């Protein structure tokens with residue numbers, strides 16, 4: 124379980140029910156309660172109807188081809204994502220509507236209308252073409268949260284070059300591995316970025332990474348810091364963004380993409396040390412992202428919508444870039460940290476831009492709770508009308524705080540469950556229809572066939588718990604793991620047979636059928652809403668020359684949900700002192716990125732293992748969370764864990 128919360132029994136007994144008000148029902152984008160049943164009766168018809176809200180160059184011939192576990196949607200259809208996000212809006216009055224309102228951490232402001240975004244995307248698409256990028260070529264993007272980041276994504280979509288965005292918090296080594304896995308010919312980056320007033324040296328990481336990436340032919344470099352950073356520019360390979368744009372042609376014909384052509388790859392952690400390149404395709408993904416954005420956030424033409432995620436994660440892909448822009452929304456985008464220069468930065472921005480819809484993560488809400496009400500209370504938050512949560516289970520206490528302190532008791536909260544692999548939100552309230560319970564993501568959306576099953580794959584009756592699965596395909600589902608189709612099948616379509624998608628999350632349903640997500644059931648941690656594999660951190664630790672063995676667990680953390688704790692056995696003769704702790708933390712940051720930096724490292728002479736040599740993480744979790752030890756009968760040597768527990772308690 125990944126979040127500080129009440130025992131599940133207490134959750135299931137939740138009696139607080141927040142019904143939509145009559146006014147909310149009245150104006151909702153989706154107010155027909157019959158939509159769930161209709162979608163269930165005719166799933167393909169439901170998705171075809173949703174797909175009709177997009178502009179197609181050529182209509183599809185068949186909605187779905189399902190050869191489990193391979194799904195193909197909207198077969199024969201031709202479409203372009205950037206056309207749907209830009210061209211169709213600039214042909215209407217939306218031409219001069221704000222598409223993006225951007226604020227940099229130091230305080231700069233920029234507003235890009237749909238016409239502005241259209242112009243920049245067209246030019247940048249031509250820039251990439253001139254550098255030899257063609258349909259199907261992969262492009263890695265390692266950029267700060269600046270408008271040029273969505274511009275780069277949309278330009279890739281325009282010419283049919285799948286992008287692979289790597290979050291700016293990942294290290295040079297992680298970047299290198301992702302570039303090589305995707306075999307990207309082009310890397311787009313910036314000289315750097317600002318985070319809590321500090322400079323993030325993105326280009327330096329790119330230089331280190333591509334020393335070992337023979338596939339990279341060109342680097343496009345955006346000037347974000349100006350003279351604030353010393354930048355190495357390699358003649359012939361590195362090109363300044365603004366110089367290339369100065370000569371770029373104004374119009375680039377959007378590529379007519381097949382519905383099933385790849386749109387992007389996005390790496391996410393799995394149960395092994397190697398991240399998985401989740402591949403999404405064109406039409407189905409956009410259908411899912413745009414429909415859910417319209418219904419779940421109840422988006423209206425005049426709304427100012429703010430999703431606080433980074434575009435380096437799937438939330439940013441679907442709910443900053445593709446969903447909102449396909450719907451012609453005005454989105455706010457912010458570069459920096461919520462507590463810079465003060466802990467009221469977000470609330471100041473909500474008031475300044477009149478934000479109506481705010482979509483963020485429980486970890487942020489818990490941090491604000493800890494900082495206290497005085498920060499939101501300094502600002503006028505009356506523009507807010509709907510709040511969203513994503514990334515991990517939201518504990519009822521944080522839900523109530525969000526509802527009362529931020530939403531002033533008048534905003535519905537959509538707790539949205541989904542994953543990088545699902546492409547778009549699958550379980551969530553619909554604001555005009557669903558009575559919310561604090562801490563529950565409520566029900567699967569129309570068209571989504573979710574269930575909770577036991578070990579044998581049998582559906583568990585209401586009131587019981589088990590594994591969350593999806594029993595029918597949906598348009599925005601991942602199509603494969605890039606370069607490793609076998610792993611895709613093994614990971615998601617094997618546990619309960621090849622027709623059932625295994626999400627990797629535990630889930631319970633209460634007597635009314637509400638879904639209560641319980642966190643990951645595999646060795647994947649959820650740290651501040653980010654997926655990190657225990658294996659990834661372990662292999663980074665054992666890569667250090669003095670480490671013999673390491674076991675990593677996620678232990679409960681009040682703010683982050685889970686915090687990384689590592690139990691480490693050093694090689695003979697190595698010193699286990701405080702310096703070593705900092706050195707190992709730094710080592711992990713360098714190998715993976717600062718998001719994977721362990722919070723705590725404990726040295727131990729031995730790790731608790733079963734007789735077959737498997738490390739018993741469950742017991743380590745008991746130790747780290749100060750609980751009595753669970754069943755130790757399968758241990759090879761029970762004294763190891765007892766010793767470790769007393770040592771831990773003394774430390």
Ligand code: PRX
Nearest residue numbers: 513514515516538539540541542543640654
């Ligand atoms: O464990 C679930 C948790 O985040 C995982 C997916 O992580 P990622 O692919 O990085 O995508 C995060 C943003 C969509 C899930 O397997 N998770 C995500 N949203 C929720 C959640 N757990 C509970 N409630 C949620 N609303």
